[in-house]
Amino acid sequence: MPEQDTPQLIKETARKLFQEKGFSATKTRDIAQTAGINLALVNYYFRSKKQLYDVIMLETIEHFMAGMLQILNDTSTSIHEKLENFVSSYINLLRQNPEIPLFMLNEFSQHPQEISAKVPFFKEIKQSVFLQQFEAEVAKGNFKAINSLHFMLNVASLTIFPFIAKPIVQNVLQVPAPDFDELMQERKKYIPLWIKNMLWVK
Amino acid sequence: MPEQDTPQLIKETARKLFQEKGFSATKTRDIAQTAGINLALVNYYFRSKKQLYDVIMLETIEHFMAGMLQILNDTSTSIHEKLENFVSSYINLLRQNPEIPLFMLNEFSQHPQEISAKVPFFKEIKQSVFLQQFEAEVAKGNFKAINSLHFMLNVASLTIFPFIAKPIVQNVLQVPAPDFDELMQERKKYIPLWIKNMLWVK
DNA sequence: TTTCGTTTAAAACAAATGTTTAAAACAATT
DNA sequence: AATTGTTTTAAACATTTGTTTTAAACGAAA
Known part of the structure; x- marks a missing residue:
């Protein structure tokens, strides 16, 4: 059973999207939806889209x-x-x-x-x-x-x-x-x- | 005196911005402001940001x-x-x-x-x-x-x-x-x- | 079972963003 | 001067979008 490490899941999903489409074209809702998690979790774990991108x-x-x-x-x-x-x-x-x-x-x-x-x-x-x-x-x-x-x-x-x-x-x-x-x-x-x-x- | 060809001005301003920052990061208001023209003219001459980009x-x-x-x-x-x-x-x-x-x-x-x-x-x-x-x-x-x-x-x-x-x-x-x-x-x-x-x- | 800290969810907010509208300004023609 | 078609403007509109809030769900400790 794959253990659910939410920040890691967010990061890997976001990495794929940012690398494909760039910063501006990637929306926080894209990340949440693709990762299958709630929208608020992106900001909960990474404070902002920009900080997530920088990481x-x-x-x-x-x-x-x-x-x-x-x-x-x-x-x-x-x-x-x-x-x-x-x-x-x-x-x-x-x-x-x-x-x-x-x-x-x-x-x-x-x-x-x-x-x-x-x-x-x-x-x-x-x-x-x-x-x-x-x-x-x-x-x-x-x-x-x-x-x-x-x-x-x-x-x-x-x-x-x-x-x-x-x-x-x-x-x-x-x-x-x-x-x-x-x-x-x-x-x-x-x-x-x-x-x-x-x-x-x- | 440089004659004012508005669509041309829009196109050249937009070209510079699109090439620098990409489609999503370039905002229609960027284009209008940088070109020194009214916001509505972008859509008046090119119908949409996407069509301008495609051209x-x-x-x-x-x-x-x-x-x-x-x-x-x-x-x-x-x-x-x-x-x-x-x-x-x-x-x-x-x-x-x-x-x-x-x-x-x-x-x-x-x-x-x-x-x-x-x-x-x-x-x-x-x-x-x-x-x-x-x-x-x-x-x-x-x-x-x-x-x-x-x-x-x-x-x-x-x-x-x-x-x-x-x-x-x-x-x-x-x-x-x-x-x-x-x-x-x-x-x-x-x-x-x-x-x-x-x-x-x- | 209750308590308490952590994680998740739904909703709301405020700002931004692409586009449209309606009127004003302009320029050429009659 | 009046008319007409075109261009420009200011304002508004409807979504989208990043972020925050508030409460619910969860899980471990007491």
């Missing part, structure tokens, strides 16, 4: 960042291994939560300074072992000397964007869901190779 | 697609030239309208079938000369034999994603606006090279 947004970002820094700061792996681990781990995450990137990017787009202040650990990427290793490879002449921001943007772009574009790929380009999923699986292998080919000095 | 969304997508098919179907250019033209032209467009991708992607994410039905010309990419040339290069053994969807996704990802991530790059990674702009300029040259390096058979 969910922070948890989402933490969830999204959780494994990232560990992979990028692992001193026992090479940059190539980190690249493979990062891409593979994130494609797995995004296959299960394809709505997260758009949800987060909308928040950063609409309240950049507020949300940036709340997630300081995002900055740690800049000082990560991963980026130090990248700079080292550049210094050794193994990688082409591009701004490390290009490097980061390329990895993030190739990994994340296809999931944001998923509705276009599936509905406009008519790619069936299983095919899309297989493509994303393939990218686990491809992206690290592509990145290396992009940067390799020949 | 703007369609115009935005048309604006976004306008030059694309011309470049991709130009029979007088090579695939390499098309790549350069596409990337360069789109980075220019996105530098001036960085909000368009997120605006469109949200719409596709929230109403995939409705919006897909309204923009049939999106499909034409699949039959473009650009993709035919890609397949030809693959057949000739000049390019690695990957699914053309990967190819399209890679070009789109590397070109578009950085603009979606702009608020993160600027506010979290603390990159000043002029630096960001310069990075995007650099990508006009880089992306075509990167794409070729990714695919080239060595």
Whole structure:
């Protein structure tokens, strides 16, 4: 028998709705009705819609960042291994939560300074072992000397964007869901190779 | 003296607001107040907020697609030239309208079938000369034999994603606006090279 | 069983929000 | 100047929406 943890039920229902439709389009009555609970309970447990949203947004970002820094700061792996681990781990995450990137990017787009202040650990990427290793490879002449921001943007772009574009790929380009999923699986292998080919000095 | 074309004024004000905050978060009174016109005029000229939104969304997508098919179907250019033209032209467009991708992607994410039905010309990419040339290069053994969807996704990802991530790059990674702009300029040259390096058979 | 703190429910409230109405202002035509 | 069609305005309307209130239901402790 599933034990009824009301605040948890509210949070999970709200998370789904907020991620699907955004803050303004999600109504407190939607949340209550979808969760099958009384309207007043949303405010009873979370004081306001905005506070509920903030909790969910922070948890989402933490969830999204959780494994990232560990992979990028692992001193026992090479940059190539980190690249493979990062891409593979994130494609797995995004296959299960394809709505997260758009949800987060909308928040950063609409309240950049507020949300940036709340997630300081995002900055740690800049000082990560991963980026130090990248700079080292550049210094050794193994990688082409591009701004490390290009490097980061390329990895993030190739990994994340296809999931944001998923509705276009599936509905406009008519790619069936299983095919899309297989493509994303393939990218686990491809992206690290592509990145290396992009940067390799020949 | 700027002649007062009220419907145009409403449309441009609403476009800015819708693209910034989305449909639900934009209130008709926002539009009226920002445009400096009477509230009733929104409904007088566009019947409803939803119809105004639909007009703007369609115009935005048309604006976004306008030059694309011309470049991709130009029979007088090579695939390499098309790549350069596409990337360069789109980075220019996105530098001036960085909000368009997120605006469109949200719409596709929230109403995939409705919006897909309204923009049939999106499909034409699949039959473009650009993709035919890609397949030809693959057949000739000049390019690695990957699914053309990967190819399209890679070009789109590397070109578009950085603009979606702009608020993160600027506010979290603390990159000043002029630096960001310069990075995007650099990508006009880089992306075509990167794409070729990714695919080239060595 | 009574008591007491916690949780849930129904209803109400106040503010907001999209839309309509009806009259006034305007501009062109007769 | 009077008429006519169009545009703009102020006000009102009907819902929607976030939140609060008040009381009922519940469950554990005495």
